[in-house]
Amino acid sequence: MTEKTQNLNEPASRLAAFDIGSNSLRLVVAEALPDGRYRILDEERESTRLGSALASSGKIDEESITASLTALRRFQSIAEGLGVDCQRAIATCAVREAKNGAEFVERVRTELGLNIEVISSEKEAHFAFQSVRRRFDLTGRNTLLADIGGGSTELVLASGDLIEAIYGTRLGAVRLAEKFGGGQALAGDDFKKMLSWIDRELKESTEKPNVPLHMLIGSGGTFTNLAGMVMASKGLGELPASGYQLARADVRHLVERLRKMTPKERREVPGLNPDRVDIIVPGIAVVDRIMRRFKVNLLQVHEYGVRDGLLLTMIESMQGPASTAPPNCDAQLDRFAEACGVNMPHSKHVAKLAVQIYQGLAKLFDIDEKDFPLLEAASRLQDVGYLISYEKHHKHSYHLILHSRMEVFNPQNLQIVANVARYHRGAQPKTKHRNFRMLDEAQRLRVRQMSAVLRLASGLDRSHNQTVESVGIQGTKGQVDLLVSATEYPEVNLWAARRRAGPFEKVFDTELNVQWAGLTKTAEA
DSSP: OOHHHHTTTSOOOEEEEEEEOSSEEEEEEEEEOTTSOEEEEEEEEEEOOTTTTHHHHSSOOHHHHHHHHHHHHHHHHHHHHTTOSEEEEEEOHHHHHOTTHHHHHHHHHHHHOOOEEEOOHHHHHHHHHHHHHHHSOOTTOEEEEEEEOSSOEEEEEEETTEEEEEEEEOOOHHHHHHHHOSSGGGGTHHHHHHHHHHHHHHHHHOOOOSSOOSEEEEESHHHHHHHHHHHHHTTOTTSOOTTOEEEHHHHHHHHHHHHTSOHHHHHTSTTOOGGGTTTHHHHHHHHHHHHHHTTOOEEEEESOOHHHHHHHHHHHHHHOOSOOSOOOHHHHHHHHHHHTTOOHHHHHHHHHHHHHHHHHHTTTSOOOGGGHHHHHHHHHHTTGGGGTOSTTHHHHHHHHHHTSOOTTSOHHHHHHHHHHHHTSSSSOOOTTSHHHHTSOHHHHHHHHHHHHHHHHHHHTTTTSSOOEEEEEEEEOSSEEEEEEEESSOOHHHHHHHHHTHHHHHHHHTSEEEEEEEEEOHHHHO
16 A cells, blocks of 8 residues: 555645745745655755845846746746645845845735745744754754855854854855855955955854854755765765765865866866856855854754755644643743753742742832743743853853743743843843843843842752742832741851842842741741
8 A cells, every 4th residue: 555545534735835045946845744744745946046136236136036936937836736735935135135125025926926925034044943953963062053045144053952042144155256256266365355254244243152062064055065075076976965074174175176266167076066156165165264263173064954944844833733722831931941951949949939029029119010920931041051051151041042932922021031041140231231232221120120139039049959938028118128938047048149139239229138037837837
């Protein structure tokens, strides 16, 4: 019995993903499998160079638009012939940046009936990382993902399968080829100028990691062609490029060799797609400078990327979660914290004490009770940064929370939670900090208040043994009394809380008196 016969009663969904990039347009038609994976039925690619004129005119030229409309019309015919149930079209850097990008999207909708979603650089990075996370075991590894396109390069810094930071850059292979040339001009001074421009863009757009990286994972045509050429030179040209590993020395050697060739000579290089003859040197130069910037010597090639992540996302959307119930906040917080190796009893106890303090302060100060769950979340997640390292773990916590994509928080609230966790230790919030500067004045005050309370609550379980059972607030706006109930005299915890009183007294403009209220009834009994 064939697979098709076995599935007659429950036909598999067929999906089409249209990827409209700066260098080429791609179509993938796939059949969704019950386990969340898919089987490719057909693929097609057309190089239309939508981004070829962006640097000079800021627009997509008419020739590229016409070629793209023709290609998309063909792609639609292929998808329809394969009986596609669901389709999704995304456009990236060229359409995103072009002055006439919206006009192009409207022409496609009007002439072809195809709706295009112009995605942000961050969403593009998430699609690429979704692909990597499903196909690589990232456990215990600090990695950098680079997805090089025609108009931009997206970088994802990750610890395990959790995103710490996303960087969008203007380092596209087509963009650089237009700006600096792609032929023999790169054999001389133009190549040096291009390297300086790449280095400057990386310095302005990215931050160096605080921990050593295990490897760079590269997705996109630049990486697969890079691997193809190196593999061909070693007699491995018939093997797939996916998973192939290279050292930075391989990358540097190849770019030096290619840049001195004429376009005609490059066309004869085994493993290089002829369509990339004029953009391969800028593309590989970006790879080399990324490895230099992030001090990573090992590159692993990933044949999949944005389209794969898009298809996986479509399948998740179609098959749906196991339960149709709304996302459970408590469960999501637990899953994320446990994935990061958080000390759960300590974090949950700190969260309980922080909320008790904040509820007591609400009677004295203008505090919105809607912030209670945000403070609780930040308290429970304050130490997720330990996953990366103890040093500066509060900063790692900020990035991990911000990119966690927990469904229970909207983007604004997730930003608040991440900032409160960021300031549970270390320097107090300052406007010179980019993450804090991005908030408006009202949000900054909330972060200052909640992070100051979180510092106190963390101090009240400094011993990590949950000796302090509860806290209460008494006094006035000018003199706040924090009464601590415990099973025994909590000397270490009182000492730690008093040491952390400064930010609290500053933001609430008050004096704080932390004192033991005596034994709890449990202890007395």
